[in-house]
Amino acid sequence: MAAAKIKKGDKVVVLSGKDKGKHGEVTKSLPREGKVIVSGVNIITRHRKPSQSNPQGGLERTEAPLHISKVAIEDPKTGKATRVRFEVRDGNKVRIAARSGELIDG
Structure with missing residues (x-):
């Protein structure tokens, strides 16, 4: 396997998509899927029903993975x-x- 060009902790720039031009740090690298999770970029909202662990329920905002081809090292x-x-x-x-x-x- 080739050496990884983008690793956890790298500063990256988003090249395409709704977050084009945003800068962030790679918080997690998923090399098998060819994806990375960048802090503050590609935020998704999930509606959660109240449960035993989360009695309030509500909206949960998390960072979704981006394909590695959509980011470049800063x-x-x-x-x-x-x-x-x-x-x-x-x-x-x-x-x-x-x-x-x-x-x-x-």
């Missing part, structure tokens, strides 16, 4: 969307922002 230098390149530095494989050449992994 360039550390400019804050714009960028592609990711891999390089070997000091014997370690690291991620590099293609737009500016900045190191993504610390």
Whole structure:
């Protein structure tokens, strides 16, 4: 399997859909489904009936997964969307922002 280009904790930009242009941090990566969950993006509302655990019921707002093709890594230098390149530095494989050449992994 290839190295993951987008990981948990990365700052990303949404490229398409209703949240196009929004920035956020990846809170969860789902590599088998090819999806990521981004904080503050793609918020869905579910109507919940009152239950034993939630006696009040009401509206529940959660973040739904986005397809990985709809997000791109945010360039550390400019804050714009960028592609990711891999390089070997000091014997370690690291991620590099293609737009500016900045190191993504610390």
